């Protein structure tokens with residue numbers, strides 16, 4: 001398909017062709033997209049979805065790429081990027097509304113500036129509000145489901161919806177967004193007045209804890225595996241003697257065994273093989289089945 005001429009007269013924000021998706025993921029892995037669009041308004045988002053649907057172009061949404069393994073062949077059709085291009089944020093009383101592309105960290109800091117508390121625990125998750133809502137991301141005992149009041153979303157035909165927390169079917173690293181194939185446009189969080197002025201210190205404490213335990217200077221997608229019932233992936237991997245274990249550029253982090261890192265130029269295929277290899281060793285030695293938390297997307 002001649003994407004350049006197809007999109008040439010459209011006003012969808014920024015339209016880019018043949019972008020390497022490794023530049024859009026924290027693992028630094030992933031082949032090219034045919035088209036990548038950075039919409040800048042809700043209207044552009046809706047128009048793009050309707051246009052792609054009308055032209056039979058598949059749309060794949062990505063946020064800040066911090067939970068993604070993109071295949072080496074990349075993504076066919078249109079990648080809809082919701083990151084810095086779509087990150088408006090506002091506060092109304094104790095409610096904070098953030099567009100999908102907003103960093104969780106920026107949302108947490110904005111809350112603190114507005115004397116609101118509640119987002120400190122999740123402030124270090126390096127994802128977008130949209131990705132975090134979809135994944136029901138969480139840290140230090142708090143998940144998106146504990147804060148989220150409502151979600152504004154679209155389906156891939158361009159129809160708009162508003163959901164309450166109850167309607168979102170939040171569960172461990174999962175939500176309605178995946179079940180019903182939806183795109184988060186914005187989310188509203190119910191926060192509390194920071195009467196005792198404690199939020200800043202809490203924020204700093206969680207930031208320091210994360211930096212001391214996680215290899216934040218390395219290319220990773222965070223915890224590669226979900227937490228298995230009855231144990232922890234990092235503990236099991238460590239007990240199997242895999243701390244620092246590497247094949248080529250894929251390695252179990254020395255600092256945190258739940259993180260698999262890309263030491264240089266690992267391909268998606270190599271990373272996938274390595275992840276399966278680690279999971280197989282853990283299964284053989286402990287009987288625990290590790291399930292990937294990271295989402296695999298793109299042409300196989």
Ligand SMILES: Cc1cc2nc3c(=O)[nH]c(=O)nc-3n(C[C@H](O)[C@H](O)[C@H](O)COP(=O)(O)OP(=O)(O)OC[C@H]3O[C@@H](n4cnc5c(N)ncnc54)[C@H](O)[C@@H]3O)c2cc1C
Nearest residue numbers: 063064065066067127128130131132137138183184221222
């Ligand atoms: C160093 C590090 C630490 C991490 N720590 C944590 C942690 O403590 N807790 C935790 O839960 N996670 C953690 N993660 C994982 C990751 O940050 C979260 O899963 C985050 O919510 C993903 O957001 P994202 O914008 O990067 O999504 P992406 O990686 O871009 O996408 C992830 C999935 O969400 C979908 N998605 C993204 N945006 C939208 C949208 N607007 N609408 C619908 N679907 C969308 C994508 O299609 C994809 O399936 C960590 C990752 C790293 C690299």
